Amino acid sequence: MINDIKHEVTAAVARGSADPFTFEKVSLQSPREDEVLIRIVASGICHTDLVCLRQELPVPLPIVLGHEGAGIVVEIGSAVQDLSPGDHVVLSFNSCGDCPSCASELPAYCYNFMQNNFSGCRGDGSGTMQQDGEAVNANFFGQSSFATMAIANVRNTVKVRKDLPLEILAPLGCGIQTGAGTVFNSLPVAEGSSVAIFGGGAVGLSALMAAKIIGAAPVVVVEPNMSRRALAVELGADHVIDPFCVDNVVEEIQKLIGGVDFSLEMTGIPHVVRQCVDILNPLGTCALVGAAPIGAEVSLNIMELLIPGRKIVGIVEGSAEPKIFIPQLIEYYAEGRFPFDRLIDFFPFEELNEAVKAQESGKCIKPVVRMA
Ligand SMILES: NC(=O)c1ccc[n+]([C@@H]2O[C@H](COP(=O)([O-])OP(=O)(O)OC[C@H]3O[C@@H](n4cnc5c(N)ncnc54)[C@H](O)[C@@H]3O)[C@@H](O)[C@H]2O)c1
Ligand SMILES: [Zn+2]
Ligand SMILES: [Zn+2]
Known part of the structure; x- marks a missing residue:
């Protein structure tokens, strides 16, 4: 009571x-x-x-x-x-x-x-x-x-x-802060970093906008929804891929830009995690952001993780301290950059x-x- x-x-x-x-x-x-x-x-x-x-x-x-x-x-x-x-x-x-x-x-x-x-x-x-x-x-x-x-x-x-x-x-x-914070706060994304974003929902597209502010390039967005892919291009994605229309998403990205320094898992779909890891350059980092169902597991090739020094990191709320980060994002928005x-x-x-x-x-x- x-x-x-x-x-x-x-x-x-x-x-x-x-x-x-x-x-x-x-x-x-x-x-x-x-x-x-x-x-x-x-x-x-x-x-x-x-x-x-x-x-x-x-x-x-x-x-x-x-x-x-x-x-x-x-x-x-x-x-x-x-x-x-x-x-x-x-x-x-x-x-x-x-x-x-x-x-x-x-x-x-x-x-x-x-x-x-x-x-x-x-x-x-x-x-x-x-x-x-x-x-x-x-x-x-x-x-x-x-x-x-x-x-x-x-x-x-x-x-x-x-x-x-x-x-x-x-x-x-939550969603906007998470996507943007993953790029601004959680990962050392820099000008010229290559980034692959899996999932072009609110979180993924916020990550894209943040990556563009930093000057990351090339940035590729993997997203099955056509209108979301179109918006990703308008927001500055260098490439977009429909994962349902290619045989192998990883090979498709490799053909376009090679491997990437950062891959962002923003779908919550377990098998996408494997794609995110497989596309990494040596020393690249895969950010797990999507909320997979409780208990979901994924299999990884251990030596393909170990030898190139790839990393996988879980990310919550873009590692933000909201009282600092939300006003910062509002300033970027007011300036027309976000x-x-x-x-x-x-x-x-x-x-x-x-x-x-x-x-x-x-x-x-x-x-x-x-x-x-
Ligand atoms: N870690 C955190 O702190 C945090 C915070 C907020 C949201 N989330 C999670 O992040 C995820 C994304 O949130 P959202 O609001 O953008 O959701 P959303 O559903 O709008 O976005 C997910 C996108 O993934 C796309 N997709 C589906 N299958 C795909 C595939 N095989 N490859 C690539 N893309 C595919 C969908 O079409 C959709 O656009 C959710 O799982 C959400 O629960 C996590
Ligand atoms: Zn949320
Ligand atoms: Zn605490």
Whole structure:
């Protein structure tokens, strides 16, 4: 039983892995001393929401998902110092603040990442939401942004400038940050680095935009969806490949540009990992970013990894410290160098289920639902 319930909220509740979201009235607690209550203006839909909805990455049901929220601060906890009611904020992933990774300003690799983002409650196990006296799992990525209001921790609430629409900034909290951060923060991509991006969704195309800012070249994008390949070319890809129309993706890339210094796995499909490793130059690095189903494995040729000194590295949220990185990305956007708004299609909040279908069918790259 949760005490101190104050705020009546409309939330999109996920009740079953094959069910659509249902719009329900729920109650939200007031923020604790290190928390903030936010009126959500818009939320992006990330593929990870769908991975959790389908229980490929199991989360407790019923749950309120959504982790690319943006909105306006309504109320702050007693210990919150750098935020005030009325501030515009983008919400990102949560972290514990106490572990060695958090102490090293690498909160994406928080030792308690799963508990703080996927458990359906706070890091200490307490809940934030209920309905008719029953607990509803929430606090997904420290926010649960598929709702008209959310509670977030100060650690995952990023104050942003007010002269840009929150509905455009919303997806910076996860997908866009992850793709761009993989290139800017996680890997030593430099001017002239060769890069192969597998998957031209929101994450892959954000990585492409970041690679172009750095001056990486050549950059090849492997993506079966024709309109996404066309957008990749507009965003500066030197080559695009339809993996379903060639016999061997690795050989196709080799014919075009040879091997690559960096390969980015941004599909979550296990067999693509092998392609990402096989295309690497000596000392090249394969970044695993796509969320594969829990338990998925892949086979690799050990000596082909060892002799050329190839590396494989797992990457969370582009290794970002969101309070630093999201404002940086917003500056690139404002300068016209990081046009991530080209990935977005807007839907009313009530059409969340339609927006999910549009993302799953490939019709829409980054759906954003608008609450207001
Ligand atoms: N590691 C992290 O911190 C993190 C953060 C956000 C998202 N993710 C994950 O990253 C992945 C990408 O997210 P997204 O929002 O861009 O999803 P998305 O579904 O929009 O993008 C995946 C793309 O891969 C393409 N694809 C399918 N088969 C392919 C193949 N054989 N070769 C190449 N491309 C293929 C799809 O057409 C699609 O465009 C997802 O698995 C998501 O869960 C991870
Ligand atoms: Zn931590
Ligand atoms: Zn995400």
